[in-house]
Amino acid sequence: MDMRDIAKLAGVSSATVSRVISGSSLVRPETVARVRKVIEEVKFFPNNSATTLKYGRSGTYGLIIPDITNPFFPEFIKCFEAIVVENDKEMLMATTDFHSGRMQQSIRRMLIRKVDGVALLASEIETEPFEDLIQNRVPLVTMDRGHTANGLSDVAINNKSGMDQALRHLKEFRHKKIGYIGGSAGLTISDHRVEAFIRALKRIDIVPRPQFIKVGNYRITGGVAAMTELLSFEDRPTAVLAANDLTAIGAMRAAMKMGFSIPDDVSIIGFDDIEMSDIVHPPLTTLRLPRFELAKAFFDALEHLKNNPHAQGEQHNVKTTLVVRESTGPAPKRRSK
Amino acid sequence: MDMRDIAKLAGVSSATVSRVISGSSLVRPETVARVRKVIEEVKFFPNNSATTLKYGRSGTYGLIIPDITNPFFPEFIKCFEAIVVENDKEMLMATTDFHSGRMQQSIRRMLIRKVDGVALLASEIETEPFEDLIQNRVPLVTMDRGHTANGLSDVAINNKSGMDQALRHLKEFRHKKIGYIGGSAGLTISDHRVEAFIRALKRIDIVPRPQFIKVGNYRITGGVAAMTELLSFEDRPTAVLAANDLTAIGAMRAAMKMGFSIPDDVSIIGFDDIEMSDIVHPPLTTLRLPRFELAKAFFDALEHLKNNPHAQGEQHNVKTTLVVRESTGPAPKRRSK
DNA sequence: GTGAAAGCGCTAACAA
DNA sequence: TTGTTAGCGCTTTCAC
Numbered sequence: 125m126d127m128r129d130i131a132k133l134a135g136v137s138s139a140t141v142s143r144v145i146s147g148s149s150l151v152r153p154e155t156v157a158r159v160r161k162v163i164e165e166v167k168f169f170p171n172n173s174a175t176t177l178k179y180g181r182s183g184t185y186g187l188i189i190p191d192i193t194n195p196f197f198p199e200f201i202k203c204f205e206a207i208v209v210e211n212d213k214e215m216l217m218a219t220t221d222f223h224s225g226r227m228q229q230s231i232r233r234m235l236i237r238k239v240d241g242v243a244l245l246a247s248e249i250e251t252e253p254f255e256d257l258i259q260n261r262v263p264l265v266t267m268d269r270g271h272t273a274n275g276l277s278d279v280a281i282n283n284k285s286g287m288d289q290a291l292r293h294l295k296e297f298r299h300k301k302i303g304y305i306g307g308s309a310g311l312t313i314s315d316h317r318v319e320a321f322i323r324a325l326k327r328i329d330i331v332p333r334p335q336f337i338k339v340g341n342y343r344i345t346g347g348v349a350a351m352t353e354l355l356s357f358e359d360r361p362t363a364v365l366a367a368n369d370l371t372a373i374g375a376m377r378a379a380m381k382m383g384f385s386i387p388d389d390v391s392i393i394g395f396d397d398i399e400m401s402d403i404v405h406p407p408l409t410t411l412r413l414p415r416f417e418l419a420k421a422f423f424d425a426l427e428h429l430k431n432n433p434h435a436q437g438e439q440h441n442v443k444t445t446l447v448v449r450e451s452t453g454p455a456p457k458r459r460s461k
Numbered sequence: 462m463d464m465r466d467i468a469k470l471a472g473v474s475s476a477t478v479s480r481v482i483s484g485s486s487l488v489r490p491e492t493v494a495r496v497r498k499v500i501e502e503v504k505f506f507p508n509n510s511a512t513t514l515k516y517g518r519s520g521t522y523g524l525i526i527p528d529i530t531n532p533f534f535p536e537f538i539k540c541f542e543a544i545v546v547e548n549d550k551e552m553l554m555a556t557t558d559f560h561s562g563r564m565q566q567s568i569r570r571m572l573i574r575k576v577d578g579v580a581l582l583a584s585e586i587e588t589e590p591f592e593d594l595i596q597n598r599v600p601l602v603t604m605d606r607g608h609t610a611n612g613l614s615d616v617a618i619n620n621k622s623g624m625d626q627a628l629r630h631l632k633e634f635r636h637k638k639i640g641y642i643g644g645s646a647g648l649t650i651s652d653h654r655v656e657a658f659i660r661a662l663k664r665i666d667i668v669p670r671p672q673f674i675k676v677g678n679y680r681i682t683g684g685v686a687a688m689t690e691l692l693s694f695e696d697r698p699t700a701v702l703a704a705n706d707l708t709a710i711g712a713m714r715a716a717m718k719m720g721f722s723i724p725d726d727v728s729i730i731g732f733d734d735i736e737m738s739d740i741v742h743p744p745l746t747t748l749r750l751p752r753f754e755l756a757k758a759f760f761d762a763l764e765h766l767k768n769n770p771h772a773q774g775e776q777h778n779v780k781t782t783l784v785v786r787e788s789t790g791p792a793p794k795r796r797s798k
Numbered sequence: 799g800t801g802a803a804a805g806c807g808c809t810a811a812c813a814a
Numbered sequence: 815t816t817g818t819t820a821g822c823g824c825t826t827t828c829a830c
Contacts, residue, residue, distance in 0.1 A: 137802075139824095142826085152800090170823085178826090180806075198530055209566065237509050260504075260506070403710070405742065464807070464808065474818075480809095488815070492816080511822085512807085
């Protein structure tokens with residue numbers, strides 16, 4: 125069943141059917157009605173691959189994420205999918221699992237399916253895989269790499285203001301010894317966040333202590349491991365910032381398991397504000413990263429690059445806001461234990 | 462850059478290039494090598510839409526899920542994506558958000574993109590949306606609808622054995638008053654599970670009490686609401702089964718908020734075994750639904766239908782296993798109000 | 799306002 | 815073993 129069949133049934137040519145479907149204004153209303161009726165009756169669906177072949181563009185945006193198991197990403201995907209579909213486009217999702225082989229493969233999938241652009245939320249240190257995308261003139265929007273180029277835009281998370289909010293909050297509670305549990309070492313996003321943390325610390329006149337800065341893995345296990353180390357110091361932090369909520373939740377578990385109470389002995393602040401953070405005990409104070417805004421920023425950036433193939437990429441910005449719940453409180457007066 | 466370009470560079474015809482790419486054995490090894498070299502050099506990616514157009518099949522399987530925010534689904538998607546990609550196919554994911562308009566739209570997306578089959582994990586009561594799929598001879602594999610037909614297979618979750626395990630476990634703890642919090646009313650999956658619950662109850666000689674059977678929404682909120690009702694009865698259940706883990710977690714929260722302790726006052730059993738269930742307090746006893754097996758069952762069923770277009774659909778089965786953690790314990794000896 | 803026809807890139811039947 | 819060619823379904827220019 126193709127447009128020619130519809131054309132025959134409606135007594136017109138396939139060109140007219142095409143025009144009706146694409147909503148061209150050049151067709152007489154009666155003709156439109158007649159064609160529409162036939163389309164309805166036989167439940168005709170145009171074959172997208174023909175259009176893609178003809179145009180060289182598929183109307184699909186690729187989305188590459190590291191770990192769909194981290195609740196932040198499903199929430200993001202949901203928003204991104206909604207925006208994409210609402211704009212009559214399609215989404216092609218790929219997961220890398222933090223694995224560079226899977227990353228290569230994902231990019232290959234994008235290229236083969238002729239996506240109109242790629243939103244890359246899994247920034248690895250290696251830029252090599254991007255090359256193929258750039259070389260094939262596929263618009264690319266990265267997250268928090270702070271680097272733009274021709275056909276390459278970036279959506280940055282405003283770490284500075286977020287960190288400032290978090291640290292100001294802790295300062296009001298008189299915390300002086302503040303730790304940080306980062307993401308995986310070597311990923312640019314996590315490096316950026318560590319740096320932002322150190323600078324923000326200095327801004328509130330606290331001298332950063334290297335031993336208070338630990339690396340995690342963006343998962344609960346990483347938070348558990350890092351927090352266990354932090355709390356076994358004789359001179360331990362009274363507050364800890366985590367690179368994401370999962371890490372923070374792991375940190376909370378570790379602290380509680382070691383007999384510390386939250387927030388009386390240690391305050392903990394997460395990052396993302398996943399749904400779960402409101403459910404754990406105590407509910408987690410966290411820097412909320414607004415998914416919808418973020419998804420919209422990616423989509424807009426992609427559209428812009430697609431429609432302006434020779435334009436320089438743009439640097440976008442999404443702000444976080446501090447959501448104060450119950451995992452933060454006044455610094456302990458004296459050492460307990 | 463297309464196959465003709467490669468052909469020219471390699472001094473062969475485009476047909477030969479095609480043969481090399483598809484791994485035909487008819488090409489002389491030296492020719493293969495020469496063509497491969499050119500492909501490597503210019504980093505050529507075949508245009509999938511041309512193949513799709515030619516074949517009428519896209520090498521893509523659709524996956525329709527209700528709610529990517531429920532942690533079970535990301536875990537499932539991850540497995541399904543891995544299997545699909547490993548088999549050199551593609552996955553097209555769509556979320557319905559339990560909304561029938563989104564369902565229609567998702568199916569439309571599948572049809573337009575010429576998917577080779579659809580895995581439908583969001584079974585609504587209405588069969589109407591499927592019609593388009595069936596009519597267009599798109600293989601369809603549903604979850605737990607227990608109905609097969611031409612080009613329609615089903616993967617059932619063995620509710621019977623799961624329920625039996627759960628109830629036997631509770632019986633050993635001398636529970637007599639057992640409640641159930643289902644999914645959304647009207648969805649066939651949840652109806653099936655309620656029925657399975659009632660039958661399993663009878664099998665251990667407990668007379669089901671209608672007021673102990675509540676409806677939820679597959680989310681935490683539903684569990685909270687239903688559990689609050691269940692526990693406000695004078696004569697309240699001492700154990701509750703939930704339709705999924707999120708519901709069970711909501712139930713736990715409600716119970717704890719009302720001052721009941723788990724499992725001393727009420728035992729709770731979930732369903733799915735999402736990662737979170739091991740993290741909540743107390744860790745949740747639950748019926749584990751193995752994602753990888755489930756994903757594999759869907760994939761195999763799809764492949765089978767695709768390769769045997771005129772075959773009758775098959776009924777597959779996936780078994781659950783009871784994971785005993787700390788949310789279940791002996792029934793309270795006497796009323797603790 | 800509508801139709802005819804070329805061509806997007808690939809594959810497979812057929813020819814050589 | 816390799817090449818030639820028709821055609822998958824759609825869009826769009828050009829002609830009417």
